[in-house]
Amino acid sequence: MSQLLEGKTALILGVANRWSLAYAIARAFIRENAHVILTYQGDRQKQTVEELAAEIKAAQVLPCDVTQDAQLDALANGLKHQGTVLNAVVHCIAFANREDLSRPFVETSRAGFALAQDVSAYSLVAVARASAPLMAPEGGSITTLTYLGSTRVVENYNVMGVAKAALESSVRYLAADLGPSNIRVNAISAGAVKTTSARGIRDFSKMLEGGTKMAPLRRNTDPAEVADTAVFLASDLGRGVTGNIIYVDAGMQIMGFALSE
Numbered sequence: 001m002s003q004l005l006e007g008k009t010a011l012i013l014g015v016a017n018r019w020s021l022a023y024a025i026a027r028a029f030i031r032e033n034a035h036v037i038l039t040y041q042g043d044r045q046k047q048t049v050e051e052l053a054a055e056i057k058a059a060q061v062l063p064c065d066v067t068q069d070a071q072l073d074a075l076a077n078g079l080k081h082q083g084t085v086l087n088a089v090v091h092c093i094a095f096a097n098r099e100d101l102s103r104p105f106v107e108t109s110r111a112g113f114a115l116a117q118d119v120s121a122y123s124l125v126a127v128a129r130a131s132a133p134l135m136a137p138e139g140g141s142i143t144t145l146t147y148l149g150s151t152r153v154v155e156n157y158n159v160m161g162v163a164k165a166a167l168e169s170s171v172r173y174l175a176a177d178l179g180p181s182n183i184r185v186n187a188i189s190a191g192a193v194k195t196t197s198a199r200g201i202r203d204f205s206k207m208l209e210g211g212t213k214m215a216p217l218r219r220n221t222d223p224a225e226v227a228d229t230a231v232f233l234a235s236d237l238g239r240g241v242t243g244n245i246i247y248v249d250a251g252m253q254i255m256g257f258a259l260s261e
């Protein structure tokens with residue numbers, strides 16, 4: 001196997017369990033010989049993430065709730081204190097209230113809208129600000145995960161689609177800010193994958209069914225495909241790519257209307 005991330009250290013946020021896209025990404029990074037640091041949100045997840053980290057030989061597991069500035073500061077200070085120099089950060093975090101992923105979008109509350117924006121979009125800005133000073137002098141890569149519902153209406157995706165639109169715009173503004181330090185910022189727009197978060201979207205199984213019928217490749221997205229694109233972006237192969245939204249969705253994003261199966 002290739003060793004595309006040999007000598008690189010990556011911070012990966014958002015492993016909840018073995019179905020998480022962040023877990024697939026962590027496995028691919030370790031396959032490519034990266035030194036991987038994982039984070040978990042709260043004590044509830046600590047043991048699970050530590051067990052998964054041990055299984056895949058991740059180097060370290062640290063706490064970080066991205067809505068808490070103090071926890072982001074503690075993460076950055078702790079890494080700095082131990083002399084960690086980062087080459088890559090992968091942000092795989094999103095949250096919205098379940099009721100906002102099932103009722104009409106027009107009924108979204110002010111609090112539900114703000115919560116989705118805070119966890120799913122603003123957190124990338126906060127993570128980028130905390131991690132940029134830890135990046136290697138030659139620069140590095142920040143990658144986040146988004147979905148087609150940012151630019152198209154996907155039934156029930158609702159408030160998360162609006163948060164993903166803010167996230168994708170943040171990718172462009174961050175790429176412009178951090179580009180002079182050779183820090184690249186990109187998003188991977190993944191096709192639908194059955195994960196804990198995705199199961200919170202009403203009728204998510206119908207989205208998966210739609211993928212097998214409508215996507216040009218006539219199948220859904222494999223988390224390993226998303227992970228390999230994350231490897232590419234974090235590796236030297238991705239050195240010229242910043243401010244981009246890269247679709248890894250079996251081609252779903254090009255489809256307008258399908259008349260036949």
Ligand code: NAP
Nearest residue numbers: 014015016020021041065066093094145147192193195197
């Ligand atoms: P997942 O396994 O449920 O991962 C979501 C992660 O976000 C969990 O680890 C969750 O931690 C974490 N999180 C939520 N609030 C947080 C907070 N305040 N601080 C720190 N972490 C927090 O689901 P996933 O599908 O892999 O999601 C990862 C990313 O991929 C998300 O941005 C999602 O929108 C994106 N994405 C998913 C799909 C899909 O179809 N699955 C498609 C395109 C994009 P807890 O479990 O501890 O709450």
